Amino acid sequence: MLIGFVSDPHANLPALEAVLKDVRTVSPDMVVCLGDLVGYGPFPNETVAAVTAEATQILAGNHDLAVTGEIDPETFNSYAKAAIDWTASALTPDNTALLRGFEPTAIFRDHMLAHGSPRRPADEYIVSVNEAHENFKDSHFETAFVGHTHQPAAFLLRDDDVVSLRPVPGEELAVGSSRAILNPGSVGQPRDGDPRASWGVWDEESRNFTVRKVEYPIEQTQAAILQAGLPELLAWRLGEGR
Numbered sequence: 001m002l003i004g005f006v007s008d009p010h011a012n013l014p015a016l017e018a019v020l021k022d023v024r025t026v027s028p029d030m031v032v033c034l035g036d037l038v039g040y041g042p043f044p045n046e047t048v049a050a051v052t053a054e055a056t057q058i059l060a061g062n063h064d065l066a067v068t069g070e071i072d073p074e075t076f077n078s079y080a081k082a083a084i085d086w087t088a089s090a091l092t093p094d095n096t097a098l099l100r101g102f103e104p105t106a107i108f109r110d111h112m113l114a115h116g117s118p119r120r121p122a123d124e125y126i127v128s129v130n131e132a133h134e135n136f137k138d139s140h141f142e143t144a145f146v147g148h149t150h151q152p153a154a155f156l157l158r159d160d161d162v163v164s165l166r167p168v169p170g171e172e173l174a175v176g177s178s179r180a181i182l183n184p185g186s187v188g189q190p191r192d193g194d195p196r197a198s199w200g201v202w203d204e205e206s207r208n209f210t211v212r213k214v215e216y217p218i219e220q221t222q223a224a225i226l227q228a229g230l231p232e233l234l235a236w237r238l239g240e241g242r
């Protein structure tokens with residue numbers, strides 16, 4: 001069984017469309033979305049439609065929860081908050097209701113899914129071995145898939161040590177029998193210095209994880225961000241991948 005993981009599309013439709021085209025070439029058995037469908041980007045309704053059409057399981061991210069009023073937007077920085085306000089007014093009532101139906105965590109085929117982290121799914125960032133280690137300790141899972149940091153990552157528990165491996169795009173990373181926390185990176189706002197859209201493939205049989213990077217017309221999203229009156233910084237950062 002091959003499972004495709006897309007995370008943090010953030011209303012960047014050109015990026016999502018490029019990823020979904022690549023998903024079709026890989027042809028996983030199912031697709032999971034780890035949250036943050038909206039926020040930052042200029043195409044929230046189109047993104048909700050495309051994700052719900054493709055994904056079997058969809059989580060809510062912190063931006064989705066802020067747009068639906070389940071998290072206080074005052075906890076966000078000013079750029080993110082401006083985008084939350086814009087998104088809340090741009091979304092159709094139906095799409096807002098769809099987002100409200102998603103949770104920030106789920107169990108899926110024995111895998112733990114969480115937007116941020118297994119123990120604090122709506123807000124914790126797993127960026128270092130420290131957060132990874134605490135999550136291995138505090139939560140019960142063999143394999144967890146997370147998003148939220150917008151950076152591809154693989155944390156493996158070997159004996160009592162956490163090993164952080166940097167996934168190389170297009171190369172299989174062997175997880176083996178280790179407990180693992182895996183992050184496919186972000187479709188719509190990568191922050192690892194590589195502006196290409198990112199997603200991941202998990203092979204349940206071999207326990208190999210592969211991050212894939214896809215080019216997309218960044219300037220289309222940038223133009224739409226400016227056109228919508230969203231903060232300029234949100235357009236600029238897409239070109240930098242940060």
Ligand code: ZN
Binds near residue numbers: 150
């Ligand atoms: Zn995000």
